[in-house]
Every structure is written in structure tokens, then in C-alpha cells.
Amino acid sequence: YDGYFTQKRSASGALGLHPLQKMTATMRMLTYGIAADGADEYIWSAEATNLESCKKFVIKVCEVFGERYLRSPNEEDIARLLAIGEERGFPGMLGSIDCMHWGWKNCPKKWHGMFKGHVSEPTMILEAVASQDLWIWHAYFGLPGSLNDINVLQRSPVFTKLAEGQTPPVNYSINVHQYTMGYYLADGIYPRWATFVKSIPAPDTRKHKTFAKRQEGARKDVERAFGVLQSRFAIVRGPAKGWKRKEIGDVMKACVIMHNMIVEEERQTGRQSCTFEAMGERVTISRTHAEQLSSFIQMTHRIRNQGEHDQLKLDLIDHVWQKFGNE
Numbered sequence: 639y640d641g642y643f644t645q646k647r648s649a650s651g652a653l654g655l656h657p658l659q660k661m662t663a664t665m666r667m668l669t670y671g672i673a674a675d676g677a678d679e680y681i682w683s684a685e686a687t688n689l690e691s692c693k694k695f696v697i698k699v700c701e702v703f704g705e706r707y708l709r710s711p712n713e714e715d716i717a718r719l720l721a722i723g724e725e726r727g728f729p730g731m732l733g734s735i736d737c738m739h740w741g742w743k744n745c746p747k748k749w750h751g752m753f754k755g756h757v758s759e760p761t762m763i764l765e766a767v768a769s770q771d772l773w774i775w776h777a778y779f780g781l782p783g784s785l786n787d788i789n790v791l792q793r794s795p796v797f798t799k800l801a802e803g804q805t806p807p808v809n810y811s812i813n814v815h816q817y818t819m820g821y822y823l824a825d826g827i828y829p830r831w832a833t834f835v836k837s838i839p840a841p842d843t844r845k846h847k848t849f850a851k852r853q854e855g856a857r858k859d860v861e862r863a864f865g866v867l868q869s870r871f872a873i874v875r876g877p878a879k880g881w882k883r884k885e886i887g888d889v890m891k892a893c894v895i896m897h898n899m900i901v902e903e904e905r906q907t908g909r910q911s912c913t914f915e916a917m918g919e920r921v922t923i924s925r926t927h928a929e930q931l932s933s934f935i936q937m938t939h940r941i942r943n944q945g946e947h948d949q950l951k952l953d954l955i956d957h958v959w960q961k962f963g964n965e
Contacts, residue, residue, distance in 0.1 A: 728853075733769045
């Protein structure tokens with residue numbers, strides 16, 4: 639895909655670095671978190687070459703594999719996610735959502751006030767949606783660490799396609815109530831939207847305690863995904879040493895893509911069939927600007943409907959109690 643990763647001859651006829659040397663130096667930097675000059679004795683390449691190889695590698699990974707491994711769930715994916723959610727007691731669940739902070743060591747001094755939040759060092763935020771198999775379906779990175787999860791959500795495109803009518807509807811029923819939108823499990827800071835299901839802060843009955851236990855256990859999927867991502871790519875575990883936000887963002891995006899590649903390779907769910915009425919015809923919106931804007935506004939209001947959020951939560955509390963109350 640890129641001529642940089644091919645072996646060439648110099649003007650004097652001497653062979654340059656082999657592609658495997660550049661790739662190995664890059665992967666050691668990403669997976670072990672070593673400095674750019676930490677592979678010079680093993681790879682026999684200079685620090686500047688290793689840095690250039692890493693920058694070009696992550697950019698090309700995003701360009702070549704981003705469309706496949708950072709996609710939104712398609713119809714087959716939605717059917718599988720719904721089957722897993724029903725088995726865990728949460729019909730209609732498409733994953734869990736949360737944010738992670740990545741420290742920025744070389745943040746310019748003039749930006750420290752914007753990038754310092756609940757920790758004493760500058761950070762950047764990754765908002766992610768993950769499923770039980772640790773596949774990361776949504777990754778939005780680059781906002782300053784002074785923001786909280788609500789501020790990130792207001793700027794995030796996580797529900798953009800849903801609001802624009804570009805996702806297939808998710809049809810399911812709980813306690814004879816029909817629903818046509820999937821939801822994510824979230825912690826207490828997230829707003830009462832129809833697309834979020836939160837735990838109960840202080841459960842005082844067996845029914846509420848059972849629901850809180852199941853919700854908090856399933857919500858840990860995204861936390862596990864963050865931990866596995868950091869364990870596989872040590873460069874994400876330590877503070878970022880880059881100077882430019884664009885370059886740091888490319889590194890994070892490439893690590894998420896390669897993480898999903900590993901998940902795809904190791905996936906052995908055995909759930910390829912689904913009995914839910916999970917798919918429907920793709921919603922088509924008129925190209926007329928007024929109608930398109932009106933549909934977008936109506937869908938946005940529906941996503942943020944607090945009444946539907948409360949009704950969905952009550953239905954799920956009853957459903958989880960009926961399924962797991964005797965355990």
C-alpha cells in the first residue's frame with residue numbers, strides 16, 4: 639500500500655533497510671512502549687528512522703483497515719449482540735460505554751489548564767463502546783482531560799448515525815412493551831437517555847440488588863476492553879510522548895484497530911444464528927433538506943427521551959428479576 643515499506647537502493651547502489659526491520663521496530667515501540675532509540679542495537683536502525691516508520695505505519699493501518707475494524711455494527715453484528723444481551727438478561731443491549739484517560743507527557747505548557755482534569759497531569763480522553771468479546775465498536779479520541787463523560791458525550795458522534803436514520807432498527811419487547819432502539823450500559827454520570835441503562839445507586843430490595851449486580855457486571859465489558867488494550871499495547875499504558883495531537887490520535891486509533899484484529903482472530907462465540915427480530919429495512923430519509931433536518935431533530939429528541947429511559951429501566955428490572963431472582 640505504501641512505497642515507504644519496500645526495500646530500496648540508495649544512489650550509490652547500497653540496499654536500504656528491509657521492510658521487516660521497519661515493521662519490527664514499529665511493533666516493539668507500540669507493544670513494549672520502548673523509546674525510538676531502544677531498538678537501534680537489535681534492528682540496526684536509527685532513532686529518526688524508527689520514529690518515521692512508526693508514524694507512517696499507524697497512518698497506513700488507519701487508512702487500510704479503519705473502515706473494516708472501526709465500523710459500526712452491521713445487521714449480522716447486531717443480531718449476535720442482541721443474542722448475547724438476551725442471554726445475559728438485557729435484551730436490546732448493544733454494549734457498554736465509558737471513557738479512558740491517556741496521559742500526555744509532552745503537552746505544551748500553555749495547554750495544561752485545558753488538558754488537566756481529575757489527575758495532576760495532562761491527559762486526553764478515549765470514549766469507547768465495547769461488547770462482551772471486547773470488540774471496540776466505537777472509539778472517539780482526542781478531547782482534553784478537563785472534560786467529564788457528559789461533556790465528551792455532547793461532542794461525540796456515537797449516536798450520529800442513529801439520529802440520521804442510517805442504522806437498521808433494533809426491535810425487541812420487554813414486559814409487553816415494544817422498543818425499536820438498542821441501548822448501552824453506562825455508569826451513573828451519563829444522562830437519562832433512552833439509549834442508556836444505568837445501575838441503581840443504593841439498591842434496598844432483592845430485586846434492585848439483583849439488577850444492580852447484573853448491570854454493573856455486564857458494564858465491566860468496556861473496562862475489560864481498556865485493560866486488554868493497555869496490556870497488548872504498552873505505548874497506551876504509559877504517557878504519550880508525542881508532540882502533536884494528530885500523531886497521538888493516529889497511534890490510539892491504530893492500536894484499537896489492531897486490538898479488534900486480535901479479537902476477530904480469537905473470537906469463538908458460536909452464536910451465528912439469532913431468533914430476534916433484530917433487523918429491518920434501512921431507514922431512508924428524503925433528500926429534501928427540511929424533511930431531513932426534521933427527521934434528525936425528532937430522532938435526537940427520541941434518543942434523549944427520559945420517560946422512555948425510565949420505562950426501559952423498570953422493564954429491565956422486572957425482566958432480570960424473573961430470570962435471575964432465584965439464584
